[in-house]
Amino acid sequence: xxxxWSYAQRTGRTLVxxxxxxxxxxxxxxxxxxxxxxPVEEIAGVPVICDDRLNQLSFPGPFFPPWWNRPSxxxxxxxDEQIFRERDELTELFQAGDDNEANTIVCDxxxxxxxxxxxxxxxxxxxxxxxxxxxxxxxxxxQH
Numbered sequence: 001x002x003x004x005w006s007y008a009q010r011t012g013r014t015l016v017x018x019x020x021x022x023x024x025x026x027x028x029x030x031x032x033x034x035x036x037x038x039p040v041e042e043i044a045g046v047p048v049i050c051d052d053r054l055n056q057l058s059f060p061g062p063f064f065p066p067w068w069n070r071p072s073x074x075x076x077x078x079x080d081e082q083i084f085r086e087r088d089e090l091t092e093l094f095q096a097g098d099d100n101e102a103n104t105i106v107c108d109x110x111x112x113x114x115x116x117x118x119x120x121x122x123x124x125x126x127x128x129x130x131x132x133x134x135x136x137x138x139x140x141x142x143q144h
Contacts, residue, residue, distance in 0.1 A: 001127075002119040003094050003111040009046045011099040016057075017050035029055055038128045064102035065089045083109050 001017065008015040019025075022032035033050045040048050049057070063069050065086045067078070078086075087109035093100055094114065129137070 002123045003090070003115040004105075004107040005043055005046060005123055006115045006119045007094050007105065007107075009044065013105070014047045014049060015043065016054065016059075017048060018054050020054065036130060036133055038130055040127060043126045044122055060103040062102045063104045063106055064093065064100045065106065068104075068106045087111060 005015055007013070017031070017033045019032035020030065021028050025032045025035055031050065031052065031054055034052070037050075039051055042048055061069060067082060067086060068075060086106075090105075090107055090109060090111060091114050093105070094111070
């Protein structure tokens with residue numbers, strides 16, 4: 001998230017947090033982000049879309065990494081090699097100083113520790129767990 005935010009901030013893009021299909025949420029079209037975190041409309045000046053409006057959005061192509069320009073049915077099963085290739089392509093893009101011609105950048109590979117610590121801290125300062133999740137964490141902490 002911090003890597004994608006950094007890129008959106010640097011290039012003037014909107015950050016869309018689309019965690020649909022998460023193994024942590026039972027419904028495939030539910031975005032996991034608002035299940036766990038309070039809604040946000042911007043993070044340090046970067047506009048954010050992270051709610052169920054995602055199901056009404058149509059993201060414009062072309063896409064980067066190029067894998068996502070394939071027909072949707074071809075994108076259902078991504079082999080591990082493809083995910084690692086995307087991680088490397090995204091790392092290269094995010095570390096370069098330039099923007100990409102693609103209208104939509106799909107960051108669907110783990111990019112942990114591929115951005116500055118300040119961006120990570122900024123994300124942690126700007127997103128908050130939902131109150132009921134904070135309460136469950138505090139209860140668990142108190143019990144154990």
